[in-house]
Amino acid sequence: MPKRPLILAIDVGTTKVSALVAEVRPDGELAVLGISATPVVGMRRGLVFEVERVALAIRDAVNRSNSMAGTDLTQAAVAVNGDHLTIVPGQARMGLKTGTIREEDVRAVLTKAAQIPLDGDHEAIQTLRRGISVDGFRGVVDPVGMVAHQLEADVFVVSGASTVVRNLRRVVTMAGITPTILVPTPRASAEAVLSDDEKQLGVVHLDIGGGTTGITVYRSGHLQYLGVVPLGGESITSDLSVGLGVVATQAERLKLEYAAVGADREGTLEVRAVSGQSVKLIPVKELEDIVEARVDEWTQFVESHLQRIEWPKGPAAGVVMTGGGAMLKGLASHIESRWGWPVRLGAPFGLGGLSDLSKSPGYATVVGVAKNAMAGGVRPEPETVWDRIIKFWMHLWT
Ligand SMILES: Nc1ncnc2c1ncn2[C@@H]1O[C@H](COP(=O)(O)OP(=O)(O)OP(=O)(O)O)[C@@H](O)[C@H]1O
Numbered sequence: 195m196p197k198r199p200l201i202l203a204i205d206v207g208t209t210k211v212s213a214l215v216a217e218v219r220p221d222g223e224l225a226v227l228g229i230s231a232t233p234v235v236g237m238r239r240g241l242v243f244e245v246e247r248v249a250l251a252i253r254d255a256v257n258r259s260n261s262m263a264g265t266d267l268t269q270a271a272v273a274v275n276g277d278h279l280t281i282v283p284g285q286a287r288m289g290l291k292t293g294t295i296r297e298e299d300v301r302a303v304l305t306k307a308a309q310i311p312l313d314g315d316h317e318a319i320q321t322l323r324r325g326i327s328v329d330g331f332r333g334v335v336d337p338v339g340m341v342a343h344q345l346e347a348d349v350f351v352v353s354g355a356s357t358v359v360r361n362l363r364r365v366v367t368m369a370g371i372t373p374t375i376l377v378p379t380p381r382a383s384a385e386a387v388l389s390d391d392e393k394q395l396g397v398v399h400l401d402i403g404g405g406t407t408g409i410t411v412y413r414s415g416h417l418q419y420l421g422v423v424p425l426g427g428e429s430i431t432s433d434l435s436v437g438l439g440v441v442a443t444q445a446e447r448l449k450l451e452y453a454a455v456g457a458d459r460e461g462t463l464e465v466r467a468v469s470g471q472s473v474k475l476i477p478v479k480e481l482e483d484i485v486e487a488r489v490d491e492w493t494q495f496v497e498s499h500l501q502r503i504e505w506p507k508g509p510a511a512g513v514v515m516t517g518g519g520a521m522l523k524g525l526a527s528h529i530e531s532r533w534g535w536p537v538r539l540g541a542p543f544g545l546g547g548l549s550d551l552s553k554s555p556g557y558a559t560v561v562g563v564a565k566n567a568m569a570g571g572v573r574p575e576p577e578t579v580w581d582r583i584i585k586f587w588m589h590l591w592t
Pocket residue numbers: 206207208209210239240275402403404405406407426427428431446449450516517518519520521522523555556
């Protein structure tokens with residue numbers, strides 16, 4: 195029986211590690227065979243701070259997904275997150291000796307375009323093809339076989355701090371997994387939930403996690419911007435804990451049950467004080483004020499990123515949000531009224547198998563990592579799948 199092409203994807207988030215085992219079906223569909231999430235401590239704002247605890251959570255999530263799928267995969271594509279991630283444009287031009295464009299010419303010009311000097315402590319994580327021009331004609335989709343004098347390529351290189359990348363690889367390795375490709379978290383989540391039409395029209399994607407908010411902007415079918423704000427839902431929880439004088443677990447519960455933006459409610463809540471068993475009454479308004487102050491700060495941070503994009507008319511397809519933080523009540527309408535763009539919650543789509551389990555917005559990243567790995571091309575021999583992906587990666591992909 196031929197072996198199946200399988201993918202293991204891992205998202206080491208600030209609050210949970212997700213692992214996904216998927217199979218690439220003969221028709222090209224990605225079928226979910228196993229998916230799980232394990233709560234994690236030891237991460238801050240998307241970065242590894244306590245290696246051993248994080249490694250344990252990774253091992254647990256992978257074991258659970260592998261046993262659900264009946265697999266024993268030990269190589270994984272992994273999401274990399276944090277506000278160190280940056281996107282840098284690159285461009286190159288090349289004269290053609292033969293007059294006809296060959297595949298190796300396209301590879302050569304793309305590789306040349308990706309040779310961008312990065313900040314001293316940064317390394318390239320992913321190179322994305324933005325466009326190819328042939329003798330000055332832009333937007334050529336497949337230039338191979340065309341007759342021309344000159345080939346031009348535009349790329350984006352997503353880079354990240356080498357220390358962060360090294361530590362992520364190390365923690366994954368400590369969990370008994372060999373990391374193969376790394377995928378920037380904001381892009382992974384975006385790719386899991388955005389349709390081709392949205393990317394073409396123009397769309398802002400926000401992945402609002404526990405410790406970070408990933409921002410991507412797509413236009414004319416391509417990624418135009420990627421950035422990360424080191425703020426997520428955990429800040430609201432800690433503000434509530436300090437502001438209301440309750441323990442973190444209770445603050446989290448209050449947030450999930452009562453927190454809302456723009457609700458303007460009255461009344462009081464009964465909560466247990468940090469010290470002792472005494473019960474105190476908290477006006478709902480006080481809780482709302484704390485939440486709204488943090489959301490306000492968060493909104494300004496996100497806006498400072500969006501202002502970097504030249505965008506005369508705004509995104510025609512509006513804003514798509516993923517991540518647990520996106521489920522904060524009233525957040526979508528807050529953004530809608532402040533920016534004047536339609537907002538929707540995104541969920542992973544286009545999957546087979548146990549796809550219902552993977553539809554939560556919190557699983558967008560791990561699904562996107564698997565989709566990225568699949569885009570690299572997989573064959574029905576597991577031992578060569580990753581060789582193929584890595585090889586493809588070296589040659590750049592769209
Ligand atoms: N219904 C809800 N309302 C408000 N916040 C929520 C809700 N559900 C989950 N959250 C918050 O979402 C956050 C976790 O989201 P998610 O699982 O996407 O984060 P993560 O991937 O672990 O973190 P990051 O992406 O920042 O590294 C937590 O702060 C949690 O409190």
